Amino acid sequence: MKLENYRTLIVLTFAQCFGQTAAPILVLLGGIVGAQIAPSLDWATLPIAIQIIGIASATIPASYLMSKVGRKAGFLGGTALAIFAALFAAWGIYQQSFALFCIASFFIGNYIAFLQQFRFAVAESVPKHQIPKCLSFLMLAGIVAALLGPEVGRRFSVIEGLPDYVGSFLGMAAMLSVSLLILLVFYRNTAMETHEQASADRSLGQIFRQPTLILAIASAAVGYSVMSLIMTATPLSMHELDLHSLDDTTRVIQSHILAMYVPSFFSGFLISWLGVKRIIQAGFALMLVCVAIGWGQPDFINYWGTLVFLGVGWNFLFLGGTTLLTQSYRNSERFKVQAVNDFLVFGLQAVGSLSAGVLLASIGWSGVMVFSLPLLLLLVPVLFITREPAT
Numbered sequence: 001m002k003l004e005n006y007r008t009l010i011v012l013t014f015a016q017c018f019g020q021t022a023a024p025i026l027v028l029l030g031g032i033v034g035a036q037i038a039p040s041l042d043w044a045t046l047p048i049a050i051q052i053i054g055i056a057s058a059t060i061p062a063s064y065l066m067s068k069v070g071r072k073a074g075f076l077g078g079t080a081l082a083i084f085a086a087l088f089a090a091w092g093i094y095q096q097s098f099a100l101f102c103i104a105s106f107f108i109g110n111y112i113a114f115l116q117q118f119r120f121a122v123a124e125s126v127p128k129h130q131i132p133k134c135l136s137f138l139m140l141a142g143i144v145a146a147l148l149g150p151e152v153g154r155r156f157s158v159i160e161g162l163p164d165y166v167g168s169f170l171g172m173a174a175m176l177s178v179s180l181l182i183l184l185v186f187y188r189n190t191a192m193e194t195h196e197q198a199s200a201d202r203s204l205g206q207i208f209r210q211p212t213l214i215l216a217i218a219s220a221a222v223g224y225s226v227m228s229l230i231m232t233a234t235p236l237s238m239h240e241l242d243l244h245s246l247d248d249t250t251r252v253i254q255s256h257i258l259a260m261y262v263p264s265f266f267s268g269f270l271i272s273w274l275g276v277k278r279i280i281q282a283g284f285a286l287m288l289v290c291v292a293i294g295w296g297q298p299d300f301i302n303y304w305g306t307l308v309f310l311g312v313g314w315n316f317l318f319l320g321g322t323t324l325l326t327q328s329y330r331n332s333e334r335f336k337v338q339a340v341n342d343f344l345v346f347g348l349q350a351v352g353s354l355s356a357g358v359l360l361a362s363i364g365w366s367g368v369m370v371f372s373l374p375l376l377l378l379l380v381p382v383l384f385i386t387r388e389p390a391t
Helices: 005-019 022-037 046-070 069-095 098-116 120-123 128-139 141-155 168-186 206-209 213-240 246-265 267-274 277-296 300-326 329-377 377-387
Strands: none
Touching: 005 069, 005 098, 005 141, 005 168, 022 046, 022 098, 022 141, 022 168, 022 213, 022 246, 022 277, 022 300, 022 329, 046 069, 046 098, 046 213, 046 329, 069 098, 069 168, 069 246, 098 120, 098 141, 098 213, 098 329, 120 128, 120 300, 128 141, 128 246, 128 267, 128 300, 141 168, 141 246, 141 300, 141 377, 168 213, 206 329, 213 246, 213 277, 213 300, 246 267, 246 300, 267 277, 267 300, 277 300, 277 329, 277 377, 300 329
16 A cells, blocks of 8 residues: 555644644533523523534535636645634633634634545545545544643633633644644645546435435435434533533544544444444444433433533434445535535534534423434435335
8 A cells, every 4th residue: 555645644644633633622611601601591502503604605615716726725724724713712711702702613614624534535535435434533633622722721721820721722723823833834635546437427415315315315414404403502501501621522522533533443434344334333222322311400411421422423424424425425526515405414413513502491400311312313204215225
């Protein structure tokens, strides 16, 4: 195996190790900072929800921009925006301005839309039969981000002379700067040569009526929306409502993000062995187990178990959905299909995140669990109508 053939995979994996820390830092601290500076506790998780709205709103522009100027320019521009956003968030906390903090969260979400394109850049750089394993390898960057991000957020949360958590977002800016440097020095635009037969362009209706594409979008969208709902609610519920320590809350969030990405050591091989649809079914079952563990008394072990099963279930649903997605479009169709997919996935994720604060304030942690079920059940009819084996 020549490492040069996997240059894109290796470079983007290292860049993602640092760039992806933005998400866990904001997940850990967004609700906590919001509870301190928001006008009402009902609004505490709004920064995290706005981040996800930022993702959804930038998915189509990010894909369109990269189709015109190339992946590298898009990745560099998105990362530069994120560095500005992290500094802006620190300024917003310093000024005790909830509005400024929310604006910064929106821009961080815009950046994550660009970060999500890493997986497509990797898929385009390797042969089709290697896509599941290479995507799994890329997702391993999340392990580093899971450890590094919350740790940066916690360790720099208190800096003498600054309001709490200003240092956390200065630390985020430093991590993003490392990612920018890696991309600037080492990344090159590249793609596998394809030999598609000339044929008439398909309409979006033809493309999106494919059963494999329907399942791809549904599995990723359901996985992300349920994950976002529960994960957004957890730090606020644990730290502010149930008065668990910030250290315990950090451990739960770290465990969750590790659970999201550690399965990538083997999930790509499981897809090759068992098939995509069985992995998606397993992810659905794990999500149901997550809700069952979370139901009832929210002790530390309940939070921890809920978030671990949530992470593994998300990994199977998202990796399975992304693998199916790359099998559902021609090379000439990739940018528009990728853009529509991410818009739908992160649009539904925004619904989950926006609901977290309201549900916590009105009916508590159990309300979050109840609301997760109808989102999960959206996947049942899709699994039924696509019951033919998917590979």
